[in-house]
Amino acid sequence: MTPYAALLRKDLRVELRTLRSLPAMALFAVTTFVIFRFGLDREQLEGDLAAGVLVATLLFAALLAINRLFVAEREEGGFDLVRLAPIDGTVLFAAKASALVIYLVVLELIAVPIFALFFLDSASGLLPLALILLLADIGLAATGTVISTIATMSTARDLLAPLILLPLLVPVVIAAAGAGEHLLASGGPDYGRFGTWLLLLGLYDSVFLLVGYAVFDFLLED
Amino acid sequence: MANALSFLTLRRLAVATVIVLAAGYSLAFFAAPEDADQGFIQKIFYLHVPLATVALLGFIVAAGWAILHLRTGDPRYDARSYVSIHISVIFGLAVLITGAIWAKGSWGVWWEWKEPTLVSFLIIFLLYATYYPLRYAIEDRDQQARYSSVFAITAGAFVPLNFLAVRLAQPLIHPRTFSSAGGLPDSMLWPFLVCLVGMAMLWTTLIWFELDAKAARGDLKRIRRALEATA
Numbered sequence: 148m149t150p151y152a153a154l155l156r157k158d159l160r161v162e163l164r165t166l167r168s169l170p171a172m173a174l175f176a177v178t179t180f181v182i183f184r185f186g187l188d189r190e191q192l193e194g195d196l197a198a199g200v201l202v203a204t205l206l207f208a209a210l211l212a213i214n215r216l217f218v219a220e221r222e223e224g225g226f227d228l229v230r231l232a233p234i235d236g237t238v239l240f241a242a243k244a245s246a247l248v249i250y251l252v253v254l255e256l257i258a259v260p261i262f263a264l265f266f267l268d269s270a271s272g273l274l275p276l277a278l279i280l281l282l283a284d285i286g287l288a289a290t291g292t293v294i295s296t297i298a299t300m301s302t303a304r305d306l307l308a309p310l311i312l313l314p315l316l317v318p319v320v321i322a323a324a325g326a327g328e329h330l331l332a333s334g335g336p337d338y339g340r341f342g343t344w345l346l347l348l349g350l351y352d353s354v355f356l357l358v359g360y361a362v363f364d365f366l367l368e369d
Numbered sequence: 370m371a372n373a374l375s376f377l378t379l380r381r382l383a384v385a386t387v388i389v390l391a392a393g394y395s396l397a398f399f400a401a402p403e404d405a406d407q408g409f410i411q412k413i414f415y416l417h418v419p420l421a422t423v424a425l426l427g428f429i430v431a432a433g434w435a436i437l438h439l440r441t442g443d444p445r446y447d448a449r450s451y452v453s454i455h456i457s458v459i460f461g462l463a464v465l466i467t468g469a470i471w472a473k474g475s476w477g478v479w480w481e482w483k484e485p486t487l488v489s490f491l492i493i494f495l496l497y498a499t500y501y502p503l504r505y506a507i508e509d510r511d512q513q514a515r516y517s518s519v520f521a522i523t524a525g526a527f528v529p530l531n532f533l534a535v536r537l538a539q540p541l542i543h544p545r546t547f548s549s550a551g552g553l554p555d556s557m558l559w560p561f562l563v564c565l566v567g568m569a570m571l572w573t574t575l576i577w578f579e580l581d582a583k584a585a586r587g588d589l590k591r592i593r594r595a596l597e598a599t600a
Contacts, residue, residue: 315527
């Protein structure tokens with residue numbers, strides 16, 4: 148087994164046994180939908196409002212997982228073990244980012260159908276939206292993993308990650324909400340600027356995956 | 370600083386900055402023609418745009434120094450990166466204030482969400498504002514320097530991406546109210562360029578001053594500690 152697979156399997160196994168992140172994220176997302184239902188006082192959402200509610204909810208739910216991403220490493224000494232092991236620090240970056248993508252995909256598999264059930268007229272825009280959300284998840288995971296490591300090592304901890312991540316994730320929100328606005332439009336999905344948003348997300352993902360790959364070793368040094 | 374630049378001292382640079390800035394703003398107010406469309410309020414252009422350009426370049430320069438810091442491990446590069454971000458954030462605050470004044474004078478509103486440059490700048494400012502809570506939440510000196518550098522690099526990569534994203538978010542045909550420097554007539558372009566150079570010199574002077582002050586404070590602390598040890 149490669150070190151990458153071992154680290155990823157460890158994370159997924161810990162999550163399956165403790166269920167610390169995923170149920171909380173799903174519950175948070177559903178509760179937020181209910182809040183929006185009463186906050187906006189609407190039973191149907193479409194276009195920009197639908198995309199905004201969905202993307203903002205998923206973003207805040209993702210922050211829960213990002214905050215918890217390295218808690219086990221900090222509390223149980225996992226960082227020291229990775230430092231001692233004869234492996235590259237970037238392997239940990241790749242494994243953690245992959246684990247985060249998996250959490251986010253599972254969260255979306257639960258939250259998006261519930262969102263559609265609560266607010267949407269037709270589900271025809273959801274399939275192309277899934278592609279957008281997957282690319283957004285990769286971007287979230289790339290920046291989230293780097294910032295989560297920094298936040299975990301700081302004394303401010305849970306406070307710092309959302310503070311830094313929210314402005315850093317604005318391009319992802321712009322692209323996901325921009326695409327969602329047309330895909331969830333009332334008259335059925337419209338692919339007007341779909342390619343532009345895919346490109347923007349692809350660019351964001353590649354830039355921050357490269358940045359994460361380049362800097363992650365320095366975060367693990369002691 | 371390199372040996373070839375040894376004649377350049379902080380005092381000389383400060384004097385030169387004052388001269389260039391005074392020349393730039395004299396040109397802007399007395400030589401450059403008044404804007405036919407916007408009138409006198411357009412003069413803020415000579416302050417707002419150089420401030421914004423220098424602040425953004427400062428963030429990129431900070432990322433460059435952060436890369437050097439991670440490569441060499443020399444704490445002086447971290448200090449330069451920190452001070453660059455610090456001065457650029459102060460410039461950024463001035464950009465937001467002058468931008469709001471210009472928007473009020475020219476469009477009648479204090480803030481315009483449809484102007485992508487303004488919104489991009491706000492997001493970048495908010496991101497760099499988190500540099501301080503990040504830096505002071507890490508106690509270990511080396512770790513603080515390394516993590517701050519990682520932040521500076523990540524945020525430096527974010528600056529151009531964010532401009533692209535916010536511009537794409539605007540409706541396709543949005544009237545560009547600000548013409549960029551390329552569209553300026555010569556009589557406005559030259560004063561603008563002098564102001565831009567002066568602003569860049571001001572940024573450099575402030576960085577240099579802050580670094581000197583930091584070094585002096587460090588020396589003082591060391592001497593005081595040595596004195597206490599002998600006493």
